Amino acid sequence: MSENERKTLVPDIREVLAQHGRFPVENLTEADDLYNAGLTSLATVAVMLALEDKFNVEFPDNLIGRRTFKSIESIAEAITKLAA
Amino acid sequence: MSTFCSTEVDFDELLKGVHVLGKSVLRVHAADVDKKARFPTESINAMREARLLSAYVPEEYGGMGLNMVQIAKICETLGQYCGSSAMIYAMHKIQVACVVHHAQQSEFFCDYLRRLVEEQRLMASATTEIGTGGDLRSSICAVEVTGDEFKLNKKAPVISYGEYADEILVTCRSAPNAPANEQVQVMVRKGEYTAVPLSTWDTMGFRGTCSSGFELTATGSAAQIIPQPFNEILGQTMHPYSHIVWGALWSGIAMDAVNQARAFVRAEARKTPGETPISAIRLGEADQVLQVMRHNVAALAREYDELRSRECPEVFEEFGFSIRTNNLKLSSSQQLVDIVGRAMLICGISGYRNDSKFSIARHxxxxxxxxxxxxxxxxxxxxxxxxxxHKEG
Incomplete structure (x- = not known):
C-alpha cells in the first residue's frame, strides 16, 4: 500500500476514534499522542474491534499494544501492514 | 534488594510482634468496635507504637522499607484479629504506596514521608464521588490552583475513617476546564478542610472502618498535589496494591474462621478419642479453599514486587496483569464468603450465636x-x- 493509500485510511480511522474512543478527536493531528488526548487502554479494545470490522483485518497479539494505538499515523501504519 | 536476607530475619520477628499486638489489642476490642461501629482507636494506636504505619516507607526516610509480600503478610496477620482494624491498616498502606511510588520527586512529599515516619500519621482516601457511579477514572470535582494555593470541593459517598485520619488523598480533575478523566490526587490535611457529613456508616460488616460520606471543602498549598497523573497512580499502584492487601486481610479473616472451626472440631474429637468427627471432613474442605486463597494473594504479591523491581512501569498497563489483579479480587472475595460459611456450618449453632466463643457472626x-x-x-x-x-500466553 502506498503512502497515498495509507492517507485514505485516515478519515475512517478518525470516524472510529470519534465513535469508540471516548475522547474528543476533532482537533487531533495524525501524529498527536492519543493517550495524552484521553484515550484509555480499556477504550482501545472498542477502537480495535471497530477497526477490525471496518477494515476487515485482525490484529495479531504483537500489534495489540500501546505502540499501535499511539497515534492516527501508527494505527494507519498497522492497518496498512495487515491489509498488505 | 541488597538487604533482603537480613530484613527477612527481622521480618519474622516483626511478624511475631504483630501477632502479639493482634492478640493483646485488636482481638480484645474487636467485638466492641463491631458492636458500636466505632473507630478502633486502641488498635491503630498500638500499630503506631509498633511503627507499623510507616512499614512501606523506604528506609532512607526512616521507614521499614518492606516490600509488597511483607506488607501483605502483615495485613493477613492483622485480619486474623479484627477485620476493621486490618482494613484500615490496608487502606492506609495503599495511600502510603501512592506517595512512595509517585511523589518522591516532590520536596513536599519527601518531607511528608519523614513526618509520617516520625509522627506515625494516618492517611485516608476519597476516590469515589457522588454522581460518577463508582467509576474511579472519572471525576466531577476539580482542583483550582491560584498562585501557590489550591481550592477543592468534593462530595464523597464514602471516606473510610475520614474523621480519624491526619491526611486524606482526594481524587479530582486537574483543573476546572480539564476533562473528566484527567485526574490528580491532592493531599488535604486536617485543619485545612471542612467536612459536612452526607451519610452515616451503619453497615452489616467492617463497621469499625467508619466509612461515612462527606462533602469536603479544602484549601492548601499547590505542592500538595501529587505530581504524577492519577491514571498512572491507579494503574501502577492503587489498583494492584489494593487488591493484594485486601485479599491478604480477607485471608486473615478466613484463617481465623477456620481456626475457630478447628477448635470446635477438636472439642468434639475430645469427646470420642480415636474417632475423627464427621465435621473434620468439612474442616478439611475449608482448609483446602483457604490454601488456594492464600496462595493466590502470595503469588500476585510476588509478581508485583518482581514487576516493580524491573522499573518499567509500562508493564502495569498490560491487560494480562490487570486481568490477574482483578481475578485475585473476584476470587478472594468469593472464597472468603465460602470459607467463612463452611466454618459456620462446622461450628453449627455455636457459630451462629453472637455470644459464643465459637461465634462466626462478625466474620x-x-x-x-x-x-x-x-x-x-x-x-x-x-x-x-x-x-x-487478551490471550493467555
Missing part, C-alpha cells in the same frame, strides 16, 4: 462486604472487555 458479616467494595460485577465487566483481545 460472616465482614465477608459479604468484600464483593461490594469496588463491586465484583464492575470488575468482571472490565475483565470481560479486556479478555476480548
Amino acid at each position: 460472616l458479616r465482614d465477608a459479604y462486604g468484600a464483593a461490594l467494595m469496588v463491586n465484583n460485577d464492575r470488575i468482571l465487566k472490565l475483565n470481560a472487555t479486556m479478555l476480548l483481545v
Whole structure:
C-alpha cells in the first residue's frame, strides 16, 4: 500500500476514534499522542474491534499494544501492514 | 534488594510482634468496635507504637522499607484479629504506596514521608464521588490552583475513617476546564478542610472502618498535589496494591474462621478419642479453599514486587496483569464468603450465636462486604472487555 493509500485510511480511522474512543478527536493531528488526548487502554479494545470490522483485518497479539494505538499515523501504519 | 536476607530475619520477628499486638489489642476490642461501629482507636494506636504505619516507607526516610509480600503478610496477620482494624491498616498502606511510588520527586512529599515516619500519621482516601457511579477514572470535582494555593470541593459517598485520619488523598480533575478523566490526587490535611457529613456508616460488616460520606471543602498549598497523573497512580499502584492487601486481610479473616472451626472440631474429637468427627471432613474442605486463597494473594504479591523491581512501569498497563489483579479480587472475595460459611456450618449453632466463643457472626458479616467494595460485577465487566483481545500466553 502506498503512502497515498495509507492517507485514505485516515478519515475512517478518525470516524472510529470519534465513535469508540471516548475522547474528543476533532482537533487531533495524525501524529498527536492519543493517550495524552484521553484515550484509555480499556477504550482501545472498542477502537480495535471497530477497526477490525471496518477494515476487515485482525490484529495479531504483537500489534495489540500501546505502540499501535499511539497515534492516527501508527494505527494507519498497522492497518496498512495487515491489509498488505 | 541488597538487604533482603537480613530484613527477612527481622521480618519474622516483626511478624511475631504483630501477632502479639493482634492478640493483646485488636482481638480484645474487636467485638466492641463491631458492636458500636466505632473507630478502633486502641488498635491503630498500638500499630503506631509498633511503627507499623510507616512499614512501606523506604528506609532512607526512616521507614521499614518492606516490600509488597511483607506488607501483605502483615495485613493477613492483622485480619486474623479484627477485620476493621486490618482494613484500615490496608487502606492506609495503599495511600502510603501512592506517595512512595509517585511523589518522591516532590520536596513536599519527601518531607511528608519523614513526618509520617516520625509522627506515625494516618492517611485516608476519597476516590469515589457522588454522581460518577463508582467509576474511579472519572471525576466531577476539580482542583483550582491560584498562585501557590489550591481550592477543592468534593462530595464523597464514602471516606473510610475520614474523621480519624491526619491526611486524606482526594481524587479530582486537574483543573476546572480539564476533562473528566484527567485526574490528580491532592493531599488535604486536617485543619485545612471542612467536612459536612452526607451519610452515616451503619453497615452489616467492617463497621469499625467508619466509612461515612462527606462533602469536603479544602484549601492548601499547590505542592500538595501529587505530581504524577492519577491514571498512572491507579494503574501502577492503587489498583494492584489494593487488591493484594485486601485479599491478604480477607485471608486473615478466613484463617481465623477456620481456626475457630478447628477448635470446635477438636472439642468434639475430645469427646470420642480415636474417632475423627464427621465435621473434620468439612474442616478439611475449608482448609483446602483457604490454601488456594492464600496462595493466590502470595503469588500476585510476588509478581508485583518482581514487576516493580524491573522499573518499567509500562508493564502495569498490560491487560494480562490487570486481568490477574482483578481475578485475585473476584476470587478472594468469593472464597472468603465460602470459607467463612463452611466454618459456620462446622461450628453449627455455636457459630451462629453472637455470644459464643465459637461465634462466626462478625466474620460472616465482614465477608459479604468484600464483593461490594469496588463491586465484583464492575470488575468482571472490565475483565470481560479486556479478555476480548487478551490471550493467555
